[in-house]
Amino acid sequence: MCGIFAIAAKENIIDDLFLGTFYLQHRGQQYCGISTWGGDGVRIRTHRGMVRETFSKDLVGLEGTMGIGHTSLKDRQPIKLDSKMGEFTVAFEGNIVNAKEIMDDLKKQGHSFYSDADIEIIGKLIAQGDDFIDGIKRMAAKIRGAYALVLLSRGKIYAARDKHGFRPMIIGQRADGAVAITSESCSFVNLGFSILRDVKPGEILEVEDSTVKTVEILQSNLVQYCTFEWVYTASVASTIDGMSVDIARRNLGAALSKRYPVNADVVCAVPNSGIGHAIGYAQQSKIPFDHVFVKYDYASRSYTQPTQAERDREAKVKLIPIPAKIKDRRVVICDDSIVRGTQMKNDLMVKLRKNGVREVHVRVACPPLKAPCLYGVATRSKKELAANEKTVEQIRGYIGADGLGYATIEDLGQAIGKPLDQLCLSCWTDVYKV
Ligand code: SF4
Structure with missing residues (x-):
């Protein structure tokens, strides 16, 4: 299990990014990470442990107007890659069922890996694209399984939900023009965001200048929302795909x-x-x-x-x-x-x-x-x-x-x-x- 959070605003987002990620702590408590864009490059910091304990005194230097955050049970995310499109960080929640097959293919193409984590496969597949949208589409075409991901590049955030909609993902907006995308709407409440809508299964979003735009919806005739979110995983304060977890x-x-x-x-x-x-x-x-x-x-x-x-x-x-x-x-x-x-x-x-x-x-x-x-x-x-x-x-x-x-x-x-x-x-x- 993992939680992902992304935010873009006109002002410094670091406090909101910290709290939005913190409110996803119930989705993973072993590792956490934050990455921001502040006009001078994409920065990243990850920790072993929980968000509040590790980041509350460690946010200096991460100030910016865009950022992504991650909580995890399994591995450190986001990861940072440098590609022909420039540097980017990416974090995801889910599991690639055919990970070994894809990794073997990538190795044959000359790629090397520093871990067996799915996120490294996702990052490398996206980096093969002509641009980030093309990269996400190529990645989506290759992998079988479940994902919800957020990607931060120089001045843009991308978000994507797999075409079956396994992992939840929701968009929020605030009166000051800030926008956020998160695994669960419980992240929004205390930050003053209201729910705009759920990200659709297969949807790819681009966020620039605090505006969220749909750039593609990958089609599938099979929707498979994770039932366990309502039974156990999600916070009772969240609404997932239109249904309150509490209700x-x-x-x-x-x-x-x-x-x-x-x-x-x-x-x-x-x-x-x-x-x-x-x-x-x-x-x-x-x-x-x-x-x-x-x-x-x-x-x-x-x-x-x-x-x-x-x-x-x-x-x-x-x-x-x-x-x-x-x-x-x-x-x-x-x-x-x-x-x-x-x-x-x-x-x-x-x-x-x-x-x-x-x-x-x-x-x-x-x-x-x-x-x-x-x-x-x-x-x-x-x-x-x-x-x-x-x-x-x-x-x-x-x-x-x-x-x-x-x-x-x-x-x-x-x-x-x-x-x-x-x-x-x-x-x-x-x-x-x-
Ligand atoms: S319903 Fe069960 S098998 Fe399906 S995604 Fe959720 S936890 Fe996994």
Whole structure:
């Protein structure tokens, strides 16, 4: 997972670029980077770690009127290349499915690589173009997979979203004439931007003098928005492709309540990503919502740790049970998804049982996960997924719950308000259309 942000204005943008990138921290916490244009060249600085910790005292020299920012779980971005069109920096979110094939081809043409990162392939493909637009089109024609990218050259920003629309991308504008393009609209709110519109699948944009212009829309008859954005990945403050993440999660919770009603005393969430689902379940069922676990503010997001061992350790540390809310109560607990089930079994269920819970009914806001993501969201392997080895009843027994219910594919479509054929469902179907 990654987050990308781009901004252009008449005044110095560095503070807004810093904050706009910071508000995408939930999309990746291992690396971050900022690149700016200030009239005298394209500058770049990247760090290992999070935006606030690493950049808050390290913005001097990055002042400018245009810039791009990146947060990442995997690698340092943006990268900078010097090409026949001049120097440029580029950052992306997604995954190239046919990366090895393209890299082998480029090597045969005489290119050398300093890493195996997809962004280096993207940069080199773009650099082969007659100009940046041509380069992005050539890149798009070669790669299979998902991308949303921003590119900064001397005095221009380019942005592009893959023709299937996997990764979200949205344009904002501000009363002072500034424009911004970001992975998620949560970046806009505190910076005073209002949403102009989503970038269309296949759209290539050029930003010059704070004006956003569509230069091309690459055609495809297959749209595949990432369903997981609404279920888990995105911030509840964001609206993605016209649908509020918060409302989609409440709809999913309500669907779970209708599908799996139960007598209980309280509905709670695995915080934070289960909260919207739990509120929806509570509103539909009329069972009160309450916090039974609190997420310790200084713990990071477990799913975005790079290894399973780190994810497990972080998951255990982050949730603190509230004993007074648990003893002798029948609890419905809502989560976004179950990957291996080990957190539910070894952490949540242990904490609930130790504190004297009477019954635990688990409700999961998506169907059983069956397959890895090829499009840049999760690195889980097939064998890690509980649903590949166990039936729902076996998973219920394994995690030690009194009841377990999953949302269905149809629930996802209805909650998000999009036709199922426009949603990527590969996580659950193990069918890859791209
Ligand atoms: S496979 Fe799952 S996580 Fe990956 S793009 Fe599709 S819906 Fe999103």
